[in-house]
Amino acid sequence: MRLAIERLAVERGGRPLFSGLSFTLGPGELLVVEGRNGAGKSSLLRAIAGLLHPSEGTITIQSEAIAGRTAPQPEQGPAGPLCHYLGHLDALKPTLSLARNLRLWRHVEGAPDMTIETALEMVGLDGLGSLPAAWLSAGQKRRAALARLLLVRRPLWLLDEPTAALDIAGEALLGGLIVRHLSAGGVAIVATHQPLPIPASTTLMLGAPQR
Numbered sequence: 001m002r003l004a005i006e007r008l009a010v011e012r013g014g015r016p017l018f019s020g021l022s023f024t025l026g027p028g029e030l031l032v033v034e035g036r037n038g039a040g041k042s043s044l045l046r047a048i049a050g051l052l053h054p055s056e057g058t059i060t061i062q063s064e065a066i067a068g069r070t071a072p073q074p075e076q077g078p079a080g081p082l083c084h085y086l087g088h089l090d091a092l093k094p095t096l097s098l099a100r101n102l103r104l105w106r107h108v109e110g111a112p113d114m115t116i117e118t119a120l121e122m123v124g125l126d127g128l129g130s131l132p133a134a135w136l137s138a139g140q141k142r143r144a145a146l147a148r149l150l151l152v153r154r155p156l157w158l159l160d161e162p163t164a165a166l167d168i169a170g171e172a173l174l175g176g177l178i179v180r181h182l183s184a185g186g187v188a189i190v191a192t193h194q195p196l197p198i199p200a201s202t203t204l205m206l207g208a209p210q211r
């Protein structure tokens, strides 16, 4: 897939966060977004996902066929169903079991690419599927959120602070999952304050330097 951001400007609460932002990403590329608290990293990810309307600029996406959807021509507009957006919250319903949470996501997000058991195994949560999500530790919840990315293949991953609550092994696991996604021709944008265990194709610094 290819993602082109041109002259993007985003405001929150009437205050400009950034403007004139342009970049392009192609298959296998990882963009790491850095910047002080409040610089607009989450807002950028949300604008690309379509959860926030940019005040100016364009987002253009060209994707291969994915989950029964073909988009041979570049499409202007947010990524929507072409992306996985992993925000600060883990998007788990606390009273449902871990496996039922993932089944729900798999149902919502389209044609499954792998079984829930395989996804749980890949994030080191095998054997925990029957537990209520509320019983999971913070790092286990984060791993469960990562499992969601694996169930249904989507070419663009937008990950906001994905290392939050992960231990060192979890960070390495995240790095491996991103590499796997990039190797399959995917694109990833990661907003983070922590160094990732894998090299970025490009780093973008938003806002003024940290004080």
Ligand SMILES: Nc1ncnc2c1ncn2[C@@H]1O[C@H](COP(=O)(O)OP(=O)(O)OP(=O)(O)O)[C@@H](O)[C@H]1O
Pocket: 012, 013, 017, 035, 036, 037, 038, 039, 040, 041, 042, 043, 044
């Ligand atoms: N719903 C909202 N309404 C108005 N302003 C908002 C809203 N959400 C965020 N903001 C403001 O937008 C600015 C950017 O927030 P954003 O979450 O994008 O920053 P960030 O770079 O991701 O920060 P952090 O590193 O703390 O996660 C902040 O000044 C914040 O106060």
